[in-house]
Structures are given as structure tokens and as C-alpha cells.
Amino acid sequence: MKIHEYQAKEILRQYGVPVPKGRVIQTAEEAKRVSEEIGTEPVVLKAQIHAGGRGKGGGVRVVRNLSEVEKVAREMIGMTLVTPQTGPKGKVVRKVLIEERVEIKEELYLGVVIDRAKASPVIMASREGGIEIEKVAAESPEKIVKEWIDPSIGLRPFQVNKIGYGLGFGPVEVGKLRPIITGLFNAFHEKDCLLAEINPLILTKNGEFIALDAKMNFDDNGLFRHKEIVVLRDLHEEDPLEIEASKYNLNYIKLNGNVGCMVNGAGLAMATMDIIKVFGAEPANFLDVGGGATVEMVKNGFKILMSDPDVKVVFINIFGGILRCDTLAKGVTEAVREVKVKVPIVVRLEGTNVEEGRKILNDSGLNFTVAAGMYEGAQKVVEALKKVGA
Amino acid sequence: MSILVDENTRVLVQGITGNEGMFHTRQMVEYGTRIVAGVTPGKGGQKVDGIPVFNTVSEAVRETEANASAIFVPPAFAADAILEAADANIPLIVCLTEGIPTLDMIKVKEYLRKKNVNLIGPNTPGIISPGKCKIGVMAGYIHRQGPVGIMSRSGTLTYEVVDQLTKKGIGQSTCVGIGGDQIIGLDYVDLLRLFEKDPETRALIMIGEIGGIAEEEAAKFIEKEIRKPVVAFIAGLTAPPGRRMGHAGAIISGGKGTAQEKMEALEKAGVRVVKNPALVGEEMAKIIEN
Numbered sequence: 001m002k003i004h005e006y007q008a009k010e011i012l013r014q015y016g017v018p019v020p021k022g023r024v025i026q027t028a029e030e031a032k033r034v035s036e037e038i039g040t041e042p043v044v045l046k047a048q049i050h051a052g053g054r055g056k057g058g059g060v061r062v063v064r065n066l067s068e069v070e071k072v073a074r075e076m077i078g079m080t081l082v083t084p085q086t087g088p089k090g091k092v093v094r095k096v097l098i099e100e101r102v103e104i105k106e107e108l109y110l111g112v113v114i115d116r117a118k119a120s121p122v123i124m125a126s127r128e129g130g131i132e133i134e135k136v137a138a139e140s141p142e143k144i145v146k147e148w149i150d151p152s153i154g155l156r157p158f159q160v161n162k163i164g165y166g167l168g169f170g171p172v173e174v175g176k177l178r179p180i181i182t183g184l185f186n187a188f189h190e191k192d193c194l195l196a197e198i199n200p201l202i203l204t205k206n207g208e209f210i211a212l213d214a215k216m217n218f219d220d221n222g223l224f225r226h227k228e229i230v231v232l233r234d235l236h237e238e239d240p241l242e243i244e245a246s247k248y249n250l251n252y253i254k255l256n257g258n259v260g261c262m263v264n265g266a267g268l269a270m271a272t273m274d275i276i277k278v279f280g281a282e283p284a285n286f287l288d289v290g291g292g293a294t295v296e297m298v299k300n301g302f303k304i305l306m307s308d309p310d311v312k313v314v315f316i317n318i319f320g321g322i323l324r325c326d327t328l329a330k331g332v333t334e335a336v337r338e339v340k341v342k343v344p345i346v347v348r349l350e351g352t353n354v355e356e357g358r359k360i361l362n363d364s365g366l367n368f369t370v371a372a373g374m375y376e377g378a379q380k381v382v383e384a385l386k387k388v389g390a
Numbered sequence: 391m392s393i394l395v396d397e398n399t400r401v402l403v404q405g406i407t408g409n410e411g412m413f414h415t416r417q418m419v420e421y422g423t424r425i426v427a428g429v430t431p432g433k434g435g436q437k438v439d440g441i442p443v444f445n446t447v448s449e450a451v452r453e454t455e456a457n458a459s460a461i462f463v464p465p466a467f468a469a470d471a472i473l474e475a476a477d478a479n480i481p482l483i484v485c486l487t488e489g490i491p492t493l494d495m496i497k498v499k500e501y502l503r504k505k506n507v508n509l510i511g512p513n514t515p516g517i518i519s520p521g522k523c524k525i526g527v528m529a530g531y532i533h534r535q536g537p538v539g540i541m542s543r544s545g546t547l548t549y550e551v552v553d554q555l556t557k558k559g560i561g562q563s564t565c566v567g568i569g570g571d572q573i574i575g576l577d578y579v580d581l582l583r584l585f586e587k588d589p590e591t592r593a594l595i596m597i598g599e600i601g602g603i604a605e606e607e608a609a610k611f612i613e614k615e616i617r618k619p620v621v622a623f624i625a626g627l628t629a630p631p632g633r634r635m636g637h638a639g640a641i642i643s644g645g646k647g648t649a650q651e652k653m654e655a656l657e658k659a660g661v662r663v664v665k666n667p668a669l670v671g672e673e674m675a676k677i678i679e680n
Contacts, residue, residue: 114492116602116639119499119573134644151493151500192491194572221638222491224466251636255628266570266636267544267599270625271667274649277628278666286629288636319546319553321529322417350553351529374550375668 001218003232004048006097008214015183019211022099024048031073031098035066040100043069047076048095050237053083062101094236102210107200109133112188121149123185125163129200155185176209191229192222241307248300250289257282258390259381260311262301264293264318272317275378281385284311293318295331302339312390313344315381317374320351329357333364344384348377391590392519392564394482395458399523402427402456404463404471406438411462414527421530423523426454447478458482460525465489468512472498476505484525485512495573509575514567515545536561538674539585541578542597543570547625551595554671560678563591570637578608586616593619593677595670598652600626601640605652613659620661621673624649
């Protein structure tokens with residue numbers, strides 16, 4: 001799960017990380033009052049969307065005169081912000097963070113992620129801040145200091161020293177970095193994060209470190225023990241169909257093609273998208289109805305697929321295994337009747353009683369094309385697309 | 391022969407009294423797996439289809455000499471269940487549970503380093519040596535005994551590939567689901583090492599997907615150490631970056647972990663990479679029939 005910058009900064013502040021003075025607003029009318037509370041000129045207005053690169057699309061504005069702050073806020077709230085990370089459609093700005101502007105002497109990077117290969121959290125720090133750490137890692141890996149954290153002993157003071165002195169700072173700066181590195185790691189660890197990042201962490205002209213931007217991604221599997229994080233979810237940032245699907249516990253991701261896919265299991269669902277592509281068509285979505293693929297899940301899956309106007313053909317690929325195909329086939333026909341599916345459907349079912357299952361589909365009088373395997377299924381999808389002229 | 395499990399494996403089921411645990415215990419017994427015990431704290435002394443239930447794993451091991459565990463325990467308690475099995479020195483632990491917090495698994499992995507035990511999963515369909523032993527949730531009947539070893543991060547996609555093989559009359563020595571999470575127990579390299587030594591296994595299939603670098607690590611290992619032919623399929627060529635594709639571990643992050651990179655690494659290592667998932671069985675048939 002992702003959260004906004006202002007929310008991440010609030011969490012980090014609670015963990016002792018210095019952040020700029022600021023507050024989030026949702027209406028332009030609040031802008032002036034909030035700026036006056038902050039009490040400095042100029043202020044910075046930052047659009048709050050779940051995507052980076054905001055500066056490039058006009059999502060970060062410096063306002064030198066407080067008399068203009070309401071006007072700028074009005075321009076920003078409601079605007080569609082397009083950044084390199086939002087995709088061409090962009091995202092609507094609903095909240096703006098107003099902050100004091102701090103004088104930057106140097107920009108650093110500080111982040112915690114999980115190193116999958118080493119099965120350990122790793123703290124990464126670099127004096128090349130403000131840009132994507134992946135770029136630094138690719139172009140000049142020697143400029144990144146890394147410390148892996150042994151889960152049984154946690155982050156140790158000597159490791160903070162290794163990071164601070166490793167970056168080339170002296171004792172005074174290392175002393176100031178200590179609570180920031182420790183705070184960031186503790187937040188990462190205690191809140192079940194997959195990523196916690198301060199980029200940039202800035203060194204001000206007064207010699208203080210401040211988290212100028214912050215990003216936190218949480219482990220969905222850990223959310224059950226973090227009610228305080230769950231409430232931070234912003235549904236405006238998610239695709240409406242994806243939200244609908246998540247209510248049914250379906251894994252759904254909207255894509256750009258026109259073949260609606262319904263598959264059981266994540267790996268087979270990806271492979272189904274891939275084979276559609278091999279045959280020259282494009283998947284409209286990723287949809288995993290779960291390895292078990294119950295009739296209820298299939299019904300809900302249809303509801304989601306039929307809400308997407310891009311879907312011209314549906315490809316159902318269910319490898320039931322233990323599941324009985326006759327039960328599944330009955331479920332699929334019921335679902336098609338109930339949801340009133342109007343586009344051609346290609347079905348590939350596999351599992352116990354597969355012959356009975358295919359017979360139920362063929363005899364249903366509904367618009368099914370039954371395929372014997374994935375290969376034939378993908379072929380028939382492409383034929384069906386041609387027939388509907390897509 | 392086969393790897394990790396065979397007809398002598400004595401299995402205990404943690405969470406045997408739950409819905410999933412009980413259903414799959416019956417399926418496993420029906421397949422011929424020797425289920426010798428169940429564990430559910432507080433239900434010691436009961437029986438499930440005649441299988442004795444114990445309060446703790448160590449008690450179950452003492453009484454039944456179980457040497458493998460299947461874990462069907464909800465995500466919030468699954469990490470503890472793995473630790474309990476490891477504490478009892480059960481040599482093979484198969485954790486089927488999906489949804490264990492990543493940081494819990496990091497602690498589990500650290501503890502397992504001190505123990506001489508193997509973990510399969512979590513978030514796996516399990517392991518099967520056809521005709522001998524099945525510990526997991528896969529359909530037994532789609533498998534048949536034979537010369538191909540399979541390693542995979544996916545469940546149903548593995549069934550798909552197994553089905554392709556079996557329909558061509560090609561059997562499997564052992565099929566292992568390594569799990570779809572970010573932090574898992576045995577990985578491709580561990581299994582490659584075992585399969586290379588297994589006399590029954592003549593060829594290997596590796597089913598990978600986007601996310602992480604496990605396939606790249608496997609490619610390096612295959613180039614150096616593996617003499618047996620390997621066929622691979624990597625799912626997610628059409629997956630968008632930055633999105634988690636169902637499995638917790640299936641995500642392209644920071645431009646890393648793409649299917650393209652993995653395919654290239656494997657091809658460079660001499661692996662036959664198949665781009666069409668429906669043709670994995672056919673590619674293997676070319677090897678086996680030669």
C-alpha cells in the first residue's frame with residue numbers, strides 16, 4: 001500500500017526525523033491561513049499524488065509572496081498532473097502540502113528496502129540525492145553506502161557510524177544523522193514497510209538535516225496489524241475497477257488491451273497475458289480469481305470485466321486441478337446469464353470431470369467457444385477479435 | 391529416486407483441524423502420502439480420520455517420528471508455525487500459507503540458518519514426487535512418475551506445465567513450488583543442486599516470473615554446475631512495471647526484475663527459454679525423445 005508524502009512525513013516526524021514545517025490543505029481557502037501559521041516567506045506548495053517526478057509537471061511551486069498563495073493553491077487543486085510516473089492520463093490533485101522553504105546546501109539520499117536475495121533489510125545512503133537511486137546504482141554504484149540489518153540484532157550504532165563516515169561526513173554531521181537513520185529504520189521496521197525513503201534528505205545552509213521529501217510503501221500482508229496505516233489509504237489514487245475488485249478479494253490490474261482475461265492463479269494469469277501477446281493481441285487486464293477459483297469469484301470476476309468498456313473478448317483460463325469442471329462450468333454459465341455478458345467468451349477449463357464441464361458449456365445455448373488448451377484458447381481469442389472487428 | 395520426499399516420508403500437518411488443513415490432509419492421504427500426525431494447539435488427544443492430533447510439534451515428532459511438516463495455518467500465525475517446526479528439527483517444512491508479512495519471514499529465515507532444516511515456500515502449492523508422496527494442494531492425478539524435475543514460483547502455471555508433460559507421456563521425478571513471496575526457503579539454486587545429483591531426473595523445467603533476481607542467480611549456477619538440460623518459461627513479459635502481479639514477489643521495481651532480463655540471463659547460460667507457455671511440454675519432449 002502506498003501513502004502520500006505528507007502522511008509519510010507525519011510518520012517520520014513521530015520517529016524523530018526532522019521535516020519542514022507544513023500542513024496539507026484540500027481547499028484553496030485554507031492556503032493563506034496555513035501559510036501564515038507556518039510563518040515564513042516564501043512557502044512551497046507540493047501536489048499530493050502517488051507518483052514521483054512532480055516537479056517536472058508543475059506539481060511543486062514556490063510562492064514568494066503570501067498574497068499569491070491562495071491563487072496558486074486554486075490553480076493546483078483540481079489540476080490533472082502529468083509526470084513521467086503517472087502515465088499520459090495523469091492524476092487529479094486533491095490535496096496540496098504547504099511547507100516552509102528551506103535553504104539547500106546539499107541533497108542526499110537515504111532509504112530502507114528489502115534485499116530479497118539476502119533476505120534482509122538494507123539501508124542505502126548516498127550524497128547523490130534528489131534523483132532516483134536506481135540511476136545512481138546503475139551509473140556510479142560506488143557512491144552508495146549500504147548496510148544490511150541482521151534481523152536478530154537490529155540496527156546497531158556502529159552501522160550508523162559506517163553510513164555517516166562512509167558518506168564522508170565528520171563527527172558533527174554524523175551525530176545529526178544518527179536520529180534520522182535510526183528513526184527511518186525504526187519506522188520501516190515497526191510499520192511493516194517494504195520501502196521507506198527520504199529523497200532528498202537535505203543539508204541546510206545552517207548545517208541541519210531535514211527530510212525534504214518522503215515515501216513509504218507498506219507490505220499488504222502486514223496491514224492486518226496496522227489499523228493506523230490502513231486508514232491512510234487514499235482511494236482516489238486507485239483505479240475504480242481495482243478498488244471494486246479488491247472488495248471481492250480479486251487481484252485485478254487494468255491494462256491497455258482489449259482481451260479481458262479471467263484466470264486462476266497469478267503465474268497462470270501472467271502466462272495467459274503473455275500468450276495473448278504471442279498471438280498478436282493485447283490483454284485488457286490481469287485478473288487472478290485465486291488458485292481455488294470458486295463460482296462466486298468467477299461471478300465477481302465477470303462483473304469487473306464487464307465494467308471495462310475496452311473488453312471486446314473474454315478469455316477464461318482456469319486450471320482447476322482438484323476442482324470439478326462440471327461445477328465450475330455451471331458457475332460460469334450462471335455468471336454469464338446473471339451478469340449479461342455481451343461479448344464473445346472463449347473458455348478453457350481443466351480439472352476433474354473436464355468432459356462433463358465442456359458439455360455443460362456447449363449445451364448452455366450461450367455464446368461460448370470452448371478451447372481444449374491454452375494454445376487453442378489463445379488462437380480462438382484472436383479469431384473472435386477479428387469477428388467483432390476489434 | 392526423487393528429491394526431498396519419497397514413499398518413506400512421514401508427514402505431520404500443522405493446522406490439521408482447520409478447513410483447509412483437513413480437506414488437503416484427506417487429499418494427501420488419498421494420494422498415498424503417509425500422514426502420521428496433526429498439530430493444533432489445544433486439540434491434542436483428538437483424531438482426524440484416525441490421525442492423532444497433538445498440541446505441539448515436538449510432542450508429535452517424539453510420538454510419531456514425523457520427518458516432514460505441512461503448514462496450513464493462517465498468515466498471522468504461520469511464521470510461528472514454521473519456527474516451531476524448525477525448533478523440533480523437522481528436516482523438511484512445507485508452508486502453504488499465503489500472506490505472511492515479509493518482515494516475519496526475514497526473522498524466520500535468520501532462525502533457519504542456525505538449523506539443519508529445509509523450508510519450501512511459503513505461498514507454495516507444495517511438493518510432489520509422483521507415485522510416492524504429495525505434500526501440498528496440487529491435484530495428484532495430473533502427475534505421473536518420470537524423468538523431469540520441475541521448479542516453479544507459481545501454482546496453477548505449474549499444473550499447466552505438468553499437464554502438458556503428462557499428456558505427452560512424460561512423467562516427473564519431483565515438482566517443487568518454491569513460493570510466490572519475496573522471502574522464501576529453498577530457491578532454484580538449492581533445488582538445481584539436488585536435481586543434478588538425483589539419478590531419476592534427466593532434465594529440468596524452471597518456471598519463473600518477474601521480480602527479484604532468483605532466475606538470474608539460477609542462470610549463473612546452471613552455467614557453472616548443471617549438466618542436465620534445462621527448459622525455462624518466465625511469466626510476465628506483458629506485466630507493467632511497479633505493479634504487484636498477484637504474488638507478493640512478482641513486481642518489477644526500479645526497472646529491475648523484468649522477464650526480458652531473466653530470459654536473456656537464462657539463454658546466455660544455455661537454457662532453452664520458451665516464450666509461449668503452451669509449448670513448454672513440447673520443448674521438453676524434444677529433449678526426452680532424443
